[in-house]
Amino acid sequence: MITPGELIQLVSPKGKRYLRVFDPEEELHTHDGKLKLKDICELTYGQCIASHLGRNYKVLKPSLYDLLKSIERKTQIIYPKEIGYILLKLGIGPGSRVIEAGCGSGALTMALAWFVGDQGKVYSFERRPEFKTLCVKNLTRVGLLHRVELQEKDIEEGFAVEGADAVFIDVRTPWDYLDQVLCAVKNGHPFGFLLPTMNQVARLLAALEAKPCTDTEVLEILLRRYKPVPERLRPEDRMVAHTGFLIFSRAQR
Secondary structure, three states, X not given: OOOOOOEEEEEOOOOOEEEEEOOOOOEEEEXXXXXXXXXXXXXXXOOEEEOOOOOEEEXXXXXXXXXHHOOOOOOOOOOHHHHHHHHHHXXXXXXXXXXXXXXXXXXXXXXXXXXXXXXXXXXXXXXXXXXXXXHHXXXXXXXXXXXXXXXXOOHHHOOOOOOEOEEEEOOOOHHHHHHHHHXXXXXXXXXXXXXXXXXXXXXXXXXXXXXXXXXXXEEOOOEOOEEOOXXXXXXXXOOEOOOOEEEEEEEOO
């Protein structure tokens, strides 16, 4: 049974998706008619609820990917294709203590909070109050705010966190904050950056060469989807190409 307070995803016959916190008293008005959510109480995930016009909507359990794609945004978010690699490269898992700077709308913050579990902690720093407010809103909606310590702070002052398992920086001039990063992360542990342009990457690499770092890597991730039709399988007409460069290194003090 699906219980009140759970996150659910309703998918229309044409594939439009609605993410909701399940409230049996709520109604969802769509182009396919009105859905009374109380009808979901007797269902399990994968079954359908009918609108008053008889259109069936699938009731699905949202994945982290679904949550990331549905967040309210005022900034360019880090895409899931980058987030997956970031999580693996930084070794994020249950119990991890990770620092993030530049939370923006909170897409990466949400993913970090999902994976650190209740035993871990995400220390997130955002200089702009409107972005901090939006990040809090998005985390609260999916029930992950309790895993995040979010501060409105300029990281030039440092993080006031020591012995972090990993650090990720998404700011315009990350080379200005390498000392703060190296003071916060455990020796031998990874830290990473996201930058949009090659000249920024080149400047960051030059700065990293002057610091006690090792195992530096630069990459970008391109995503090409295929049309899932067996009789005419081919790539879709558009692809998600360059959305940013990822840079990783490790502290070696």
